Amino acid sequence: MSLYDQIAEVLQKGQVAEVQRLVKEALDQGLKSEGILNEGLLKGMMDIGDRWKRNEAFVPEVLIAARAMNGGMEVLEKALADEDVKPKGTVVMGTVKGDLHDIGKNLVVMMMKGAGYKVIDLGVDIPAEKFVEAAEAHQADVVCMSALLTTTMPYIKTVVDEFENKGVREKYAIMAGGAPVTEEYVKEVGGDFYTKDAVSAADKLAEIIN
Incomplete structure (x- = not known):
């Protein structure tokens, strides 16, 4: 399983510290912050969002995943700024x-x-x-x-x-x-x-x- 997939998986479980550790590991390995964001963090949030739409996940699960997302972003924000990655809007x-x-x-x-x-x-x-x-x-x-x-x-x-x-x-x-x-x-x-x-x-x- 790639680091991106690992990030997406633990994010959906709401494991803030593990998301942060994996994001830091990905950065240390030289992976681009935009890839970590899109293929790891955002993919995890979209996956749990899709599960919620299908009634396969519930609001508390989405909330803890979102907190894990925010935790990952705390680690990633400086790298995103350094790479000049802009928000979508x-x-x-x-x-x-x-x-x-x-x-x-x-x-x-x-x-x-x-x-x-x-x-x-x-x-x-x-x-x-x-x-x-x-x-x-x-x-x-x-x-x-x-x-x-x-x-x-x-x-x-x-x-x-x-x-x-x-x-x-x-x-x-x-x-x-x-x-x-x-x-x-x-x-x-x-x-x-x-x-x-x-x-x-x-x-x-x-x-x-x-």
Whole structure:
């Protein structure tokens, strides 16, 4: 089994220290950081994401795999910077104002990072102007919102309207999701994309950013 395959395998088991050891070993052997990222870390995350889609893995397993991914990235980041490996794109992510739910958002963030995107995680209870400020400051490709309550879902429109009011709506793709949210609702309030879960959100980025 190659080092790449070993990294992918232990990542799916959530073994942070072992992932870090194998990533360091791969670097010490002179393997390129981009290969370690794509063939090892990202492959492991995509594999467990696919298993989750097929109901063969559960949220806790995905979460511990994502933590292992983050652990591997800590070791790999300097080498990626030295090799000038760029992220696939930049996403601003947050739970809308009035909503303090973060488990779903955190899972989306982990899956997006695991797919090779830079994610600016704003946290929870985020007002519309903060989404705009972050998108502008980080030159984001996509703005992603989470709303887990029927009472906070209408704030998605408030955020979209803020981008319109600031004259920057056309610069960004806007994605939204959460338990009460539907594709029809997102389109109705002026958004672009809806995804029903974290894996779908990461997959959708590949369609949006090319």
